[in-house]
Amino acid sequence: MKKSRLENYINEIKLHEGKVLSVFITCGFPSPDGFEELVLSLFDAGADMIELGVPFSDPIADGSVIQFSSQQALSQGINLERTLLIAEKIKSQSDKPIILMGYANPFLSYGVSELAKSIKEIGIDGIIVPDVPIEEYDDFFEDNFNEVDTILLVSPTTPTERVIEIGNKSSGFVYCVSVKGITGKQHIEQKNSIEYVRGLRHILKNKNILVGFGISDEQTAYKFSGVSDGVIIGSAVIKSILNSNGTYKETLDFVKRIKNKISNY
Amino acid sequence: MITQKTYRQPDSAGKFGKYGGKYVPETLITPLLELEKAYNSIKDDEDFNFQLANLNKNYTGRPTPLTYAERVTNHFSKAKVYFKREDLCHTGAHKINNVLGQILLAKRIGKKRIIAETGAGQHGVATATACAKFGLQCVVYMGESDIERQKPNVFRMKLLGAEVVPVSSGSKTLKDATNEAIRDWVTNVEDTHYIIGSVVGPHPYPMIVRDFQSIIGRETKEQIFLEEQRLPDYLVACVGGGSNAIGFFYPFMDDKTKKIGIEAAGYGLNINKHCATLTLGREGIFQGMKTYLLQNTDGQVNEVHSISAGLDYPGVGPEHSLLKDNGLVEYYSITDEEALYAVKLVSELEGIIPALETAHALAYLNYLLPKTSKDEIVIVNISGRGDKDLNTIINYFNPK
Numbered sequence: 119m120k121k122s123r124l125e126n127y128i129n130e131i132k133l134h135e136g137k138v139l140s141v142f143i144t145c146g147f148p149s150p151d152g153f154e155e156l157v158l159s160l161f162d163a164g165a166d167m168i169e170l171g172v173p174f175s176d177p178i179a180d181g182s183v184i185q186f187s188s189q190q191a192l193s194q195g196i197n198l199e200r201t202l203l204i205a206e207k208i209k210s211q212s213d214k215p216i217i218l219m220g221y222a223n224p225f226l227s228y229g230v231s232e233l234a235k236s237i238k239e240i241g242i243d244g245i246i247v248p249d250v251p252i253e254e255y256d257d258f259f260e261d262n263f264n265e266v267d268t269i270l271l272v273s274p275t276t277p278t279e280r281v282i283e284i285g286n287k288s289s290g291f292v293y294c295v296s297v298k299g300i301t302g303k304q305h306i307e308q309k310n311s312i313e314y315v316r317g318l319r320h321i322l323k324n325k326n327i328l329v330g331f332g333i334s335d336e337q338t339a340y341k342f343s344g345v346s347d348g349v350i351i352g353s354a355v356i357k358s359i360l361n362s363n364g365t366y367k368e369t370l371d372f373v374k375r376i377k378n379k380i381s382n383y
Numbered sequence: 384m385i386t387q388k389t390y391r392q393p394d395s396a397g398k399f400g401k402y403g404g405k406y407v408p409e410t411l412i413t414p415l416l417e418l419e420k421a422y423n424s425i426k427d428d429e430d431f432n433f434q435l436a437n438l439n440k441n442y443t444g445r446p447t448p449l450t451y452a453e454r455v456t457n458h459f460s461k462a463k464v465y466f467k468r469e470d471l472c473h474t475g476a477h478k479i480n481n482v483l484g485q486i487l488l489a490k491r492i493g494k495k496r497i498i499a500e501t502g503a504g505q506h507g508v509a510t511a512t513a514c515a516k517f518g519l520q521c522v523v524y525m526g527e528s529d530i531e532r533q534k535p536n537v538f539r540m541k542l543l544g545a546e547v548v549p550v551s552s553g554s555k556t557l558k559d560a561t562n563e564a565i566r567d568w569v570t571n572v573e574d575t576h577y578i579i580g581s582v583v584g585p586h587p588y589p590m591i592v593r594d595f596q597s598i599i600g601r602e603t604k605e606q607i608f609l610e611e612q613r614l615p616d617y618l619v620a621c622v623g624g625g626s627n628a629i630g631f632f633y634p635f636m637d638d639k640t641k642k643i644g645i646e647a648a649g650y651g652l653n654i655n656k657h658c659a660t661l662t663l664g665r666e667g668i669f670q671g672m673k674t675y676l677l678q679n680t681d682g683q684v685n686e687v688h689s690i691s692a693g694l695d696y697p698g699v700g701p702e703h704s705l706l707k708d709n710g711l712v713e714y715y716s717i718t719d720e721e722a723l724y725a726v727k728l729v730s731e732l733e734g735i736i737p738a739l740e741t742a743h744a745l746a747y748l749n750y751l752l753p754k755t756s757k758d759e760i761v762i763v764n765i766s767g768r769g770d771k772d773l774n775t776i777i778n779y780f781n782p783k
């Protein structure tokens with residue numbers, strides 16, 4: 119087993135306040151100027167960790183909101199190299215966890231062993247690659263990520279034995295996709311989804327589970343955090359940034375409200 | 384189905400050498416495994432093969448002819464040129480071979496809703512056609528640019544009862560339509576089967592589509608033996624995703640026949656607006672597969688260009704990536720302009736108006752034939768007919 123800083127961090131939060139709030143944001147969105155400050159204020163507002171999205175031209179698991187933010191970031195010159203530089207700057211001002219999240223190709227193109235080195239140097243806490251399932255895990259990561267948390271996903275279509283297998287391979291936490299679908303999808307059958315996550319809780323006894331995809335308001339966040347160790351919000355935050363007037367006040371308030379709400383558990 | 388003696392691909396993990404695989408979000412893994420299981424259970428099933436053979440014969444009109452292209456042969460005065468006539472398939476291209484197989488498969492696994500992506504519209508039309516025949520709901524994703532340049536096919540799909548969803552993201556072409564189809568599939572896996580239109584995407588698609596398309600090569604082999612009592616020296620086919628090419632080549636993989644795949648060079652290889660993935664791309668992970676990919680130094684997928692919507696794609700089937708590396712197939716590229724002149728030449732000499740995709744393979748005869756001798760045989764796969772391209776062709780030769 120890897121010595122996981124993320125796992126300890128989550129366990130620590132569970133000991134004190136209860137639930138984890140992870141915020142996904144596309145690197146360099148809405149603009150590379152002031153982006154580090156935005157992330158730091160998201161931390162201050164209550165984000166326990168940040169999933170820093172590496173933009174990709176063809177994000178097949180993402181809905182229109184994150185597609186838009188990726189396109190915007192790419193057109194402003196954000197690539198993996200700059201994402202790593204930005205992560206380094208954030209890291210120098212905060213020791214809250216940063217997780218790199220992105221599609222396989224930019225990582226492959228950068229060089230996976232190079233990437234592992236950079237991640238360690240910068241102190242990035244983990245990596246999520248949604249288009250690398252366990253079948254491709256060894257080919258993709260090779261032996262390079264033995265000291266960095268690789269967070270794997272389970273979804274409502276994952277059968278039990280496979281959930282166990284994924285749980286064993288995932289480190290830091292297990293990312294539970296709450297719906298069949300892409301990011302930003304609204305929950306229509308919340309009840310089933312909650313039962314599904316509750317079921318996972320039993321299968322993955324010794325793992326921390328964070329629930330993502332389609333968590334768009336306090337109520338949904340509250341319900342899902344009740345059956346897990348915390349929630350991940352992405353599209354809802356990005357949408358709020360899109361609608362904000364540049365001060366991000368509404369966005370930060372939104373993050374604050376979610377964190378407060380889930381802390382009541 | 385066909386099994387080769389020495390050439391056997393992919394392995395059990397769906398890898399063609401280091402290419403292929405299943406680089407997809409977790410939600411799609413279970414349906415892909417189900418699909419693979421269903422396919423393995425039916426591919427040698429007598430009932431299934433009887434049904435498919437019956438459809439191929441009585442619906443598609445197979446076997447398609449092998450036509451001796453006498454005036455093209457005389458034009459070059461070198462090797463004898465034959466055409467394998469996939470343009471004569473019902474719906475006008477080879478795409479229906481794969482669609483009928485997959486529709487039967489979808490019925491086996493109990494899916495009621497069919498989705499597809501389309502570039503040229505040929506795969507969309509074939510899918511809409513089969514859905515009409517089998518009474519299944521059909522949704523086709525198509526890039527806005529392609530909707531514009533392949534209008535007749537959009538009308539055909541609608542007439543056949545399909546819903547055509549315009550895709551406005553990215554370059555508004557085939558790759559973006561494919562992204563959108565994958566997103567639909569992730570969301571509706573329960574009741575939906577995704578009929579991918581080429582030998583691309585995650586395993587088992589590249590294998591399944593190849594197997595269904597390999598009827599092209601099997602027939603060709605029989606027909607050329609009847610006609611010439613020997614193997615051909617060259618097979619030439621165009622490569623978009625690579626399904627007509629691999630279907631044509633696959634039954635010849637153990638033979639010494641030279642196989643040549645032709646990609647689209649668009650405005651030209653030096654202008655960086657082309658689709659010559661195997662010539663100028665490098666290893667990448669895209670739309671579920673590891674394969675050659677046209678990408679920038681950051682690993683972002685390039686905006687590519689070809690006058691032919693069916694070749695306008697920055698990736699290529701993973702099996703072609705392997706065949707390029709191991710040299711079993713050679714790949715070259717042809718520009719927009721060369722393809723357009725090939726349409727003209729073959730229309731005038733043979734009375735066959737080929738699709739712009741196919742025209743890339745035909746244009747390569749200008750390079751290949753001079754190097755051949757009179758006792759050699761070249762077969763070109765005429766992957767589709769050109770009716771859908773008339774607007775593009777007319778506009779090029781008679782600009783307003």
Ligand SMILES: Cc1ncc(COP(=O)(O)O)c(C=O)c1O
Nearest residue numbers: 581623624625626627693766767
């Ligand atoms: C007539 C025709 N030929 C070729 C192609 C290219 O596809 P593939 O390379 O899979 O045969 C298409 C795709 O739309 C087509 O319509």
